Amino acid sequence: MLTQFRRGEEIDGPELNMTQYSVVETKEEQEMHYLMPRRGPFRLLRGYKLKSRYAPVAGYRYDGLYEQHQFGLKTDSIKNCYRYTVILKRLDYQPPLATLLNTPKPHQLDQWAVYLQWIAREMKKEGSQIKYATWRLAEEQQMREKDEWLVEQNAASTAAARGFRKYVTDPRKAGYKQS
Incomplete structure (x- = not known):
């Protein structure tokens, strides 16, 4: 599946x-x-x-x-x-x-850009500027939301990491057997 x-x-x-x-x-x-x-x-x-x-x-x-x-x-x-x-x-x-x-590689990013340009051309060819504008705005909005979410996640993980105390070792005190 x-x-x-x-x-x-x-x-x-x-x-x-x-x-x-x-x-x-x-x-x-x-x-x-x-x-x-x-x-x-x-x-x-x-x-x-x-x-x-x-x-x-x-x-x-x-x-x-x-x-x-x-x-x-x-x-x-x-x-x-x-x-x-x-x-x-x-x-x-x-x-x-x-x-x-590490993926997508640079050439794959280029292919993706060409694909998005093709979608835009097809939408414009159909004569639907409103459909294209709506699609473009929705894509930009989703990417903005994703970027904001990633920033929030990184800030939360950084704050959590700061909240953990690091271990501190104290030198052993001389006991009755260590005289």
């Missing part, structure tokens, strides 16, 4: 090689409910719109095999939506995630 994480938020999970992903979806969307019964390993694609420090800068990236460790669902009947939270465990014997973070 191939799963795409295109939007939502992703933070580090409770253990090493684990990640927690959460997304709010309306009853009409419900992409995540397909993951609920799934227990075996699946392939994960991360998208550039995902609020995550592991998300690619542009495009989509295959990030390896994962298995579902825990799944949660909260219903909000007032807003008519669901909040899905899933904790994923990265399977062993795969290339380290750090090597994947």
Whole structure:
């Protein structure tokens, strides 16, 4: 099974090689409910719109095999939506995630820019300047939100690191056996 994480938020999970992903979806969307019964390993694609420090800068990236460790669902009947939270465990014997973070490469970024230009040309060709402007504003807004989220996450992790006290060793006092 191939799963795409295109939007939502992703933070580090409770253990090493684990990640927690959460997304709010309306009853009409419900992409995540397909993951609920799934227990075996699946392939994960991360998208550039995902609020995550592991998300690619542009495009989509295959990030390896994962298995579902825990799944949660909260219903909000007032807003008519669901909040899905899933904790994923990265399977062993795969290339380290750090090597994947080096993608996309410069030539791939160039190809992504060409792709976005092609989309813009196609929208303009259809004669829908309003559709193009709406799409462009939505893309910029999503990227701004992602950047703000990343800044908040970095500030929170820095503050947490400052909150931990470092170990201080006191020299041993001479006891009755050390005279």
